[in-house]
Amino acid sequence: MKFLSLLFTALFSLPSFAAQLRLELGDVSRTWQTAELLQHPAVQEVRITDDVSYKREMTYRAIPLATLLDGIKPDDHLQAVAQDGFAAELSAAPLLNQQGAKAWLAIEDPEHPWPSLGKGKPSAGPFYLVWTDPQAGHISPEQWPFQVVRFTRQLPVAERFPAMRPDPSLAADAPANQGFVVFQKNCMACHRLNGAGDAQFGPDLNMPYNPTEYFGTDFLTRYIRDPQSLRHWPQARMPGFSRDVLPDAELAQLVEYLKHMATRKVSTPERQP
Structure with missing residues (x-):
């Protein structure tokens, strides 16, 4: 009984979910865990004034996406794939920008989950591509994929x-x-x-x-x-x-x-x- 009690305690002490982000960037491939990304030295609090998915101001723990795109060049092409199969086609150049419109990977903390996207719907997590100053780059709503699980380098369309x-x-x-x-x-x-x-x-x-x-x-x-x-x-x-x-x-x-x-x-x- 003592063993079962300890087992239940361990199970219920785990985070509410464990998410993985897969990066397949040609010669570079890596899987990041939520906890690793939340502890990344480049993570900071980012305020999005007009969030495309939530239709209001939101604040996230996020990392500049360019930080994770090892070996990617401006003329490369990426695809962001969501949990439901949604696939956003993304030119790499805007994702690498450090000035003007800037891409961020927002990371949902299991201990502080994001709101639902609507009645009966999940949140935008576990990972969500958001932008600061999107008007500077004419960033489209299709360039804000949510529930992302994978970024893959692809041949041009x-x-x-x-x-x-x-x-x-x-x-x-x-x-x-x-x-x-x-x-x-x-x-x-x-x-x-x-x-x-x-x-x-x-x-x-x-x-x-x-x-x-x-x-x-x-x-x-x-x-x-x-x-x-x-x-x-x-x-x-x-x-x-x-x-x-x-x-x-x-x-x-x-x-x-x-x-x-x-x-x-x-x-x-x-x-x-």
Whole structure:
């Protein structure tokens, strides 16, 4: 009985959860435990004035993400993977910034858990990518992934998913090519295109129909700015993209990319009657 009593005491004295963050950065791989990160010398208290997920001011124990990205260069590409499979595509350059918009890995302390994201929902932990001064870098809501469990270095999107690429004959500075970059930053975390991509949440943006085929440009841009203004849906998950996040010029480039890709649909087997 004494042994059982000691066992129960030990079990209930453990933290409420033990989380791991996996970093797969090419030649460098490492798994961090919550306790290790909370004790890291670079950890500090960070105040986020307008948190994307909690819609209010929040304060976190956080570490500059660049501190953990050993060997990563500005032209590298990373993917942040969440517990539910959400995969945010992230250019490395903004993550390495030390001035202006700065990326932080917020770490949920088991002894002081964060609030729920809503009724019946978990918190944004165990790890959450947050930003200070996000307006300085036009940081998109898709660049704030929460419930993160892994950061992985990846090949560029154009190499991994050639079905998403604009026509190779286009000039590098063509609007469709510029819009492809905007698409990667703002859309790929939730949407596939031509069946390509890792997203599991929103609809494919080219198959069977491209939004430019059923939205006029004015309504499409309005929808991207404020989805609820066109389709009021209480359970809708698509965020609006303000001009601070997605300037008018970049929104126009995104629309040009979508229009272009409507002419480059992948071939699919005919449906059976």
